Amino acid sequence: MTKFNQPISGNDLARFSGPNTFMRLPTADSLAGLDVAVLGIPQDVGTSWRSGTRFGPKQIRAESAMIRPYNMATGAAPFDSLQIADIGDLAINTFSLAESLKIIKDSYDGILTHDLIPVAMGGDHSITLPILRAIAGKHGPVALVHVDAHADVNDEMFGERETHGTVFRRAYEEGLIQADKTYQIGIRGSGYAATDFTEAQGWGFQHFPAHELWHRSLAPLGAEIRRDIGDRPVYVTYDIDSLDPAYAPGTGTPEIGGLTTPQALELIHALKGLNIVGCDLVEVSPPYDTSGNTALTAANLLYELLCVLPGVTSR
Amino acid sequence: MTKFNQPISGNDLARFSGPNTFMRLPTADSLAGLDVAVLGIPQDVGTSWRSGTRFGPKQIRAESAMIRPYNMATGAAPFDSLQIADIGDLAINTFSLAESLKIIKDSYDGILTHDLIPVAMGGDHSITLPILRAIAGKHGPVALVHVDAHADVNDEMFGERETHGTVFRRAYEEGLIQADKTYQIGIRGSGYAATDFTEAQGWGFQHFPAHELWHRSLAPLGAEIRRDIGDRPVYVTYDIDSLDPAYAPGTGTPEIGGLTTPQALELIHALKGLNIVGCDLVEVSPPYDTSGNTALTAANLLYELLCVLPGVTSR
Amino acid sequence: MTKFNQPISGNDLARFSGPNTFMRLPTADSLAGLDVAVLGIPQDVGTSWRSGTRFGPKQIRAESAMIRPYNMATGAAPFDSLQIADIGDLAINTFSLAESLKIIKDSYDGILTHDLIPVAMGGDHSITLPILRAIAGKHGPVALVHVDAHADVNDEMFGERETHGTVFRRAYEEGLIQADKTYQIGIRGSGYAATDFTEAQGWGFQHFPAHELWHRSLAPLGAEIRRDIGDRPVYVTYDIDSLDPAYAPGTGTPEIGGLTTPQALELIHALKGLNIVGCDLVEVSPPYDTSGNTALTAANLLYELLCVLPGVTSR
Amino acid sequence: MTKFNQPISGNDLARFSGPNTFMRLPTADSLAGLDVAVLGIPQDVGTSWRSGTRFGPKQIRAESAMIRPYNMATGAAPFDSLQIADIGDLAINTFSLAESLKIIKDSYDGILTHDLIPVAMGGDHSITLPILRAIAGKHGPVALVHVDAHADVNDEMFGERETHGTVFRRAYEEGLIQADKTYQIGIRGSGYAATDFTEAQGWGFQHFPAHELWHRSLAPLGAEIRRDIGDRPVYVTYDIDSLDPAYAPGTGTPEIGGLTTPQALELIHALKGLNIVGCDLVEVSPPYDTSGNTALTAANLLYELLCVLPGVTSR
Amino acid sequence: MTKFNQPISGNDLARFSGPNTFMRLPTADSLAGLDVAVLGIPQDVGTSWRSGTRFGPKQIRAESAMIRPYNMATGAAPFDSLQIADIGDLAINTFSLAESLKIIKDSYDGILTHDLIPVAMGGDHSITLPILRAIAGKHGPVALVHVDAHADVNDEMFGERETHGTVFRRAYEEGLIQADKTYQIGIRGSGYAATDFTEAQGWGFQHFPAHELWHRSLAPLGAEIRRDIGDRPVYVTYDIDSLDPAYAPGTGTPEIGGLTTPQALELIHALKGLNIVGCDLVEVSPPYDTSGNTALTAANLLYELLCVLPGVTSR
Amino acid sequence: MTKFNQPISGNDLARFSGPNTFMRLPTADSLAGLDVAVLGIPQDVGTSWRSGTRFGPKQIRAESAMIRPYNMATGAAPFDSLQIADIGDLAINTFSLAESLKIIKDSYDGILTHDLIPVAMGGDHSITLPILRAIAGKHGPVALVHVDAHADVNDEMFGERETHGTVFRRAYEEGLIQADKTYQIGIRGSGYAATDFTEAQGWGFQHFPAHELWHRSLAPLGAEIRRDIGDRPVYVTYDIDSLDPAYAPGTGTPEIGGLTTPQALELIHALKGLNIVGCDLVEVSPPYDTSGNTALTAANLLYELLCVLPGVTSR
Numbered sequence A, B, C, D, E, F: 001m002t003k004f005n006q007p008i009s010g011n012d013l014a015r016f017s018g019p020n021t022f023m024r025l026p027t028a029d030s031l032a033g034l035d036v037a038v039l040g041i042p043q044d045v046g047t048s049w050r051s052g053t054r055f056g057p058k059q060i061r062a063e064s065a066m067i068r069p070y071n072m073a074t075g076a077a078p079f080d081s082l083q084i085a086d087i088g089d090l091a092i093n094t095f096s097l098a099e100s101l102k103i104i105k106d107s108y109d110g111i112l113t114h115d116l117i118p119v120a121m122g123g124d125h126s127i128t129l130p131i132l133r134a135i136a137g138k139h140g141p142v143a144l145v146h147v148d149a150h151a152d153v154n155d156e157m158f159g160e161r162e163t164h165g166t167v168f169r170r171a172y173e174e175g176l177i178q179a180d181k182t183y184q185i186g187i188r189g190s191g192y193a194a195t196d197f198t199e200a201q202g203w204g205f206q207h208f209p210a211h212e213l214w215h216r217s218l219a220p221l222g223a224e225i226r227r228d229i230g231d232r233p234v235y236v237t238y239d240i241d242s243l244d245p246a247y248a249p250g251t252g253t254p255e256i257g258g259l260t261t262p263q264a265l266e267l268i269h270a271l272k273g274l275n276i277v278g279c280d281l282v283e284v285s286p287p288y289d290t291s292g293n294t295a296l297t298a299a300n301l302l303y304e305l306l307c308v309l310p311g312v313t314s315r
């Protein structure tokens, strides 16, 4: 019998039943002893077009009930060797984006006093800035794998410097990330000027626009990124809108011509072996996909991220 | 500071956040010390038309997060004087209605070894038969307040004697209920013969068809029922399809010309003072109301039922 | 055993199963011997705002599968004494409103060579003009019970004289209806001028605006209309938008402040005894109510209309 | 030919066509000469449960295309005697509730330098606080007709003093409203304590809880309020959640047991004759009612408010 | 003029009109003379996560109305050389999975006394077990082409040995299929252990996991399977969840990273020439795709299966 | 500062705000000086299956608010060098397809007296016939790039010669297009006979069926078409149903196995350099995709078409 937390089996309790935790894992009374803390950050006040991501964590958890513990494609069995729990939601202040970003930073500082990997369910992408501040505070500047339709490197939006569209310019300016080990994958769509992309490239960011990825496997790209990062600490931030709206309709700023879920899986599979120190999955907006399938996709991507965390064994 | 469980306040944790328990109450490690156990019975294999009620408990809990602890209309404060917890879902067997009914009966027998009131979130109405078996096992034949579009007194459906449409004939035959203290409120629609209703009336059932209730307050009817029952133990079973589909579209066998939510509230308010020994709210089918409002209505009716349980104080 | 067509029982074949005919009645090889012909007219090219009524007959039939043969409130048993069948859809020309109106007229002329009552499922309200032309051709000018949010007495819409908004002015001009035995019930909303209503009143039309009917039973009004009509042949045309959008969201030109389904049922119940020579139910637009409940409501109102046809017996 | 702006007629341009202004009115190049300015405030960062009201103005305008200029029930013809235009949306800062409230205040100060009545389409209810600040700056403390499921008199929510749930406490504290001429109509549901309501009553607020209004016309109540206010300047703030969720499902904090649209119309009709100096309709959340009917209801209520503004003539 | 049944043409009756049979084919009075019998098995009590497949046959038929008789890509004209009819639904017992499986077996035994190919519209995948029992009873162990996200080889689910997840272990154990001529295509996702897949491979099952099929044509795989099967009798069972949820959102246990519809078509096209003795299409759950497009996809795949049946000629 | 119309920036006015014009461009008082006129043709009376395209222009405009002016993938900046405005909707007659087609022809004749490129948002595909009549009247027979699931070369539908399925046969017969420079891309599905396609090929039409395009880039095909057309005037007509229903579910006659959005973008990108004299995007049916994503896709494709118009410069 394992000493690690296990998801409730569908043979013990029907899948539409039981606690609404990620994969029906136990909640944790304390962070002590955890290898991985899954948590929700139910925020949408950082969005610029459709809102609704405040319900992201709740629906991702609901849909995650269908996932079983063993990864058939890769053999990974994350619950064999890691202690993983769902530690609930951060108590963000839904009326103030600025306050919420502070709360997230402070909460992560507390979480990171423990030797664990935080895995966040957003929430809009603005949550990643305070997370990176806390991550860099512990690990120093990290490599960054950023999968997204958008580069999120605006200087400001409507005069605000901290929104879901400015995260990675701030992270660069504040030295939270290693610019030349920052990979932006899936970016596409329209902008205001060529400098929207070229400026970040000038900082060292490596861009993999969606149109260069169409029709092909992302396994080679993933392998290349893995080699390039080496053993640096790395943070993975996954914006669900990196996927094509056909695959993830329930999001706030969808852009056509995006990645497919096979590509998303290839990319994540390739990250196995990296020193991942944290990750997040953001921008799921449940009101825009009442089938639940966007949240189901997000839950699966989070599960796949668990499967490539350091220390995960295979069978 | 109260010694009783309290729902998480919206000022402590944003309402779209936190555990997916009923009203964000604590879960219970043990039934000992509980006055009321709220539980889910996520079943739909007893339905005859649209399915989907298996997701009822999950969505009722999700929508219940908006309810606050104090009842503005009646002054009831159920969490001031009762220890209430969400004890999770029964582990029904979704592939076998017959097995599930046994599981429910056995589970209730266990629950009722404690001196508490079970409040069930369905699930289809077939769950009420094993519940009544357990209830009668403890309390003897009970008075029954049955709010429903349907009398649910078929002898069999497709040859089966225990489905969501045969509950109260079985309960009558088995002596689980006091026939002349059985009140069926809101029944309407089409049937196979006049005997669909008259036969049950012959057993003593008191019928209040919807069309006799249109355009008027149900407070007088509720008061009359309360007086008629006196201090007998009473079970309240609330089928959400008693409401008009305008008020509760997300249900499996909707019938037009039903009750309004004001009428539902008037009726429940009037039950204050009865010796309620258990209750349930059934037939919420989330796939048929993606707005969540049917589940929200169900959550509110369950809250109102909590407010009229014996021992609830007012402020 | 009855000699009349019966709906398939839910105990013989699960309700979500079987032919997609009205109430799962048999189709008819021939009109000979029928007392009532239920038919569909799947048209939406006569609509002025939202379209979609072309799918009305299909979805009304689908939802009608839940209705059983006996009317619990009134005792009516239409399948005990009338031969009723679903004769399918008229082969309208969906690209030409004008052609379709001719096809409807010609089809009805054929149908009415038989001594039966046609019961039409629309389709938008423009279908009623050619129906009335055929009805008047057989029965002479008829009394008209017209339940609707709109008077449908425009002279023209966008230059067209035959649309869903001009039906009853044309019917009046052509002498198809008895103007002083025309009852428009539930009309409301906004218009272009007071003459929108007063002109038709000048022809003799009797108006019962929705705001005069709020909060009260329509049984007295129904009884008054029944007495006023006497034994004249009467046509009943039921626009689903007469109901409040809360009760019938799936329609093309919804108007707030409408009737409730209890009122609709009271009104129809009161028509028992009239010499109804035909009726229709129009303006159900399935894309605007994916729950199916608007079509369910329409199916029930059609069933209630069957229950008050001449010759229907009670048990 | 009239000198006043007129909505585009459905006979000139199909209703699903044309500019997305309120009722397809012209936009205004300047505020000069306007009697009424209809405007949008597309905000949802003040909400506590479901978001989405940022799309309220856009969808209210879309659905308003079905409304014609003349009020059949009351004879009001607002476009006969008032110059009304849609002046577009305020440029709120969607990332900062505090900033947005300042922008609204400043914008209203500018608008109110003109002698016109501002009619706002929300947006969440937090917009009404800065509006009242501007209104009181011009007119002094105003009488307030507040139709809502909620009293919105919290002291703070999650530590914030200016959200959609604190508006009228702030308005009272700041002397923006005449407390004894403040009418809160339709309030209901659950709260934290009896003082949620009684404290405001202590300030002079007059409460008309929903449960005291069930089953009856609101015309008498409206008349009483009109008499009580007399010729004071009055602001009308209409929260769509005052309606029952059956009538207005698309809102962020629905409460069961609410008003009906007939009641809403009766109430507004009764306000004719008051010195209304401004009004708003708030809390329509389009993602939660994809049929558009909640927005249609809101558009109609706004139209009815236009119909009772000072100076509106009848025909 | 052909002697074979033909779908009603869209030029004879508008597509949104007419009987709700598959492709608007005639129903059959008798099975005699049929080459192919299309039938519905409206069941969902064998599902483990989302239900709703009971409405699968009804919606597949509704959406099939858009399909025309000639296959543009392949030239197949199934109605030129085969007598095909829709024989309606099996009268399953919706309250008992076990009973229903018996009914299906018995019904198929009856159907197979005729020399025809049964083509079933599910319903959940549990229907395929009794079908295979009947098929093997007539044809002996058959080759099996099984397209699915899941291998459906669990030993039991919640203690039950016959559910939608245990079908092909039972079929193997009972010798209904030729294990080394069993092809499972598209399987993926999470499981409990590597043995979930390897055990079946040990029996001889040939696995083609989805991740080995991404980004490439399935024509070669289909050709290889066709050659490998040769002239053995073969049954084709098509679980709609083999498709990616982007292509088929309306299903009960969706798994990301699935097949595309081009791949599905390539696969089916390649099966031409096989001795197909029966087939089914299962797991369409209409409540989870109100657009109807999942059912449309299912209808098209069924049509494509008709096009590769033995005896179908081309033009 | 530019002299050309610019879309409102998301930093000046929140994207969910502002005028409902295409990309929030200005409307035009006059056509004089325009290089490009974007317009809506809100029609659905030419559809044969699902309707609803009458709301296409309104929703395409709504979703276009998210597009920014600069094309990141191609560098195109259409608003740097062209004067583009949204000139509103044509005043079609929704009750008469024949009349509407005349109105469209006459309107286009008027528009084309100016030296501009008309870009139409449909509406169903029948609008393209009168457009081509006007275009050919000005430019002579044009090359035609026709992206569609359907060839739209029926001779008649239900006896009508001008519907959304007969457009290009009429265009051929009337000499509006250069038959051997007509490219039909993405066609697929079922038909009535091989001649459905071969006849048009006999006229010279070049067919690129979807199944020949699966799994590969359309850039080479686009380049080939561009070379083949040379400097001829060319019209581009884009039926959204060319896309797979996974990518564009909200359309009236979806066909599985279609193009992806990457393919659509590759194709349009390749058209840069052609002498495009007009284009349209048709068949978006909003009721069948309440997420808005189909309209978002359409808006993006229209933007991409703007980006390849003659005279567009890059940065």
Ligand SMILES: [Mn+2]
Binding pocket: A125, A148, A149, A150, A152, A164, A239
């Ligand atoms: Mn992002």
Ligand SMILES: [Mn+2]
Binding pocket: A148, A149, A150, A239, A241, A242, A253, A283
């Ligand atoms: Mn993004």
Ligand SMILES: [Mn+2]
Binding pocket: B125, B148, B150, B152, B164, B239
């Ligand atoms: Mn019941």
Ligand SMILES: [Mn+2]
Binding pocket: B148, B149, B150, B239, B241, B242, B253, B283
């Ligand atoms: Mn019921």
Ligand SMILES: [Mn+2]
Binding pocket: C125, C148, C150, C152, C164, C239
């Ligand atoms: Mn009408």
Ligand SMILES: [Mn+2]
Binding pocket: C148, C149, C150, C239, C241, C242, C253, C283
């Ligand atoms: Mn009407």
Ligand SMILES: [Mn+2]
Binding pocket: D125, D148, D150, D152, D164, D239
């Ligand atoms: Mn409010």
Ligand SMILES: [Mn+2]
Binding pocket: D148, D149, D150, D239, D241, D242, D253, D283
């Ligand atoms: Mn409110």
Ligand SMILES: [Mn+2]
Binding pocket: E125, E148, E150, E152, E164, E239
């Ligand atoms: Mn399966």
Ligand SMILES: [Mn+2]
Binding pocket: E148, E149, E150, E239, E241, E242, E253, E283
């Ligand atoms: Mn499967």
Ligand SMILES: [Mn+2]
Binding pocket: F125, F148, F150, F152, F164, F239
């Ligand atoms: Mn087309």
Ligand SMILES: [Mn+2]
Binding pocket: F148, F149, F150, F239, F241, F242, F253, F283
């Ligand atoms: Mn097409």
